[in-house]
Amino acid sequence: MRLQNKVTIITGAANGIGLAAALRFAEEGAKVVLADYDEASGAEQQEALTEQGYRVKFIQVDVAKRESVDSLVQQTIDHFGKIDILVNNAGITRDAMLTKMTVEDFSRVLDVNLTGVFHCTQAVVPYLVAQGYGKIINTSSVTGVYGNVGQTNYAASKAAVIGMTKTWAKELGRKGINVNAVAPGFTNTAMVAKMPDKIIDQMKSVVALQRLADPRDIANAYLYLASDESNYVHGHVLQVDGGIMM
Numbered sequence: 001m002r003l004q005n006k007v008t009i010i011t012g013a014a015n016g017i018g019l020a021a022a023l024r025f026a027e028e029g030a031k032v033v034l035a036d037y038d039e040a041s042g043a044e045q046q047e048a049l050t051e052q053g054y055r056v057k058f059i060q061v062d063v064a065k066r067e068s069v070d071s072l073v074q075q076t077i078d079h080f081g082k083i084d085i086l087v088n089n090a091g092i093t094r095d096a097m098l099t100k101m102t103v104e105d106f107s108r109v110l111d112v113n114l115t116g117v118f119h120c121t122q123a124v125v126p127y128l129v130a131q132g133y134g135k136i137i138n139t140s141s142v143t144g145v146y147g148n149v150g151q152t153n154y155a156a157s158k159a160a161v162i163g164m165t166k167t168w169a170k171e172l173g174r175k176g177i178n179v180n181a182v183a184p185g186f187t188n189t190a191m192v193a194k195m196p197d198k199i200i201d202q203m204k205s206v207v208a209l210q211r212l213a214d215p216r217d218i219a220n221a222y223l224y225l226a227s228d229e230s231n232y233v234h235g236h237v238l239q240v241d242g243g244i245m246m
Contacts, residue, residue, distance in 0.1 A: 001029035002227040007080040009033045009072070011063055011120060012090030014041035016189040017139075020215035021087060021222045026054035028223060030085070033076050034058040037090075063090050063116030064108075066123075073123045085135045085226045086124045088117040091157075093191075095150045106153045113157035117164065125172065132176040135226045138165045140183040142241045158183075162237055169235030178234050180225045185241025188212040208243025 008025050012018035014036035022032045026049060034049075036042040039060045046058035057079050061072040076083055091113045094105035117138055128134025143151055144158025165181040172179055186192065186203045192212065204210055221240045224230050239245060 002223065002229070003085070004029035006030045006084040006226070007033070007076065007082050008085040008087065008226065009035055009076055009083060009120070009124065010087040010089055011035045011061065011116070014038045014045055014058075016191070017184065017187060017215045017218045018087075018089040019045060020219040021089060022056065023049065023054075024216065024219040024223050025085075025226065026056060028227075030226075031055040031080050032057075033072070033080070035061045035063075035072055035090070037062055063120055064111040066119050069116075069119040069123050072120075073127070077127070082131065083124055083127045084131075084133065086120060086128075086137070087222055087226070088120055088136070088138045088161075089222075090116055091139060093151070093154050095154065097150050098152050101152055109153035110157050110160075113154065114160050114164075117161055121164075121168065125177070128177050129172075129175050134172075134177040135230075136168065136172075136177060136179045137222055137225045138179070138181040140165070140181045140237060142183050142185050142239060142244055145183060145237075145239070146245060165237065166235050173234055178225070178231065180230070180233060180235065181237045182218060182221045182225065183237050183239045183241065184213060184218045184221075185239070185244045186212045187218060188214055206244060207241070208246060211242065213240060213242060 008030045010022050013022045013034040026032050042058040049056045059072050059075050062068040094109050138161050140161045141158040143155045147155045169179040
């Protein structure tokens, strides 16, 4: 058990990559907080995972609101007694070409994907510093590295997450806290599954492995960075993209 009794908060954990990570961490002995805005799905996943014998708790959160994040952290401490690992996985898209993107959609994506990561990390770090140990894993994207048409807001948020990751690595390493990021490529989530087959085929065609990632592929990268196996990996952006950027 690589994460035995490690208390982990995973944001955006009610579905997709976040849910796959919650299951993967629970399989390795972690106590997992499923943090998500979607109350119905979060409660459903808590019930399903609990029935399988895993130690999980759903807590509703809006990562864009600091008071909501502070409540998440306090509820985690009240329920599990500590925090060891934070996975900043929550994210949204509001795609449009530059000339058609509204200020509201630009701001909303940054509020969740960037400011949300700041809120969660700043709220959790005092607990990690106090115990002299912790793992912070931020979710960027290959889009944050090379950009993507129609995703000005998303690419900006994910590029900024990389910058924050490297900054926090320099600030927190001396305090016993590892900070890294994962940059997923195209992943077979529910959102992607709704796309036309033609678009999905185009996505696969630019991947060296000629397939989309399974959410569990990304979850395994999170698990590696959360485990003791990565204790000397710090300030790194792990690209899990099937070879898009070779």
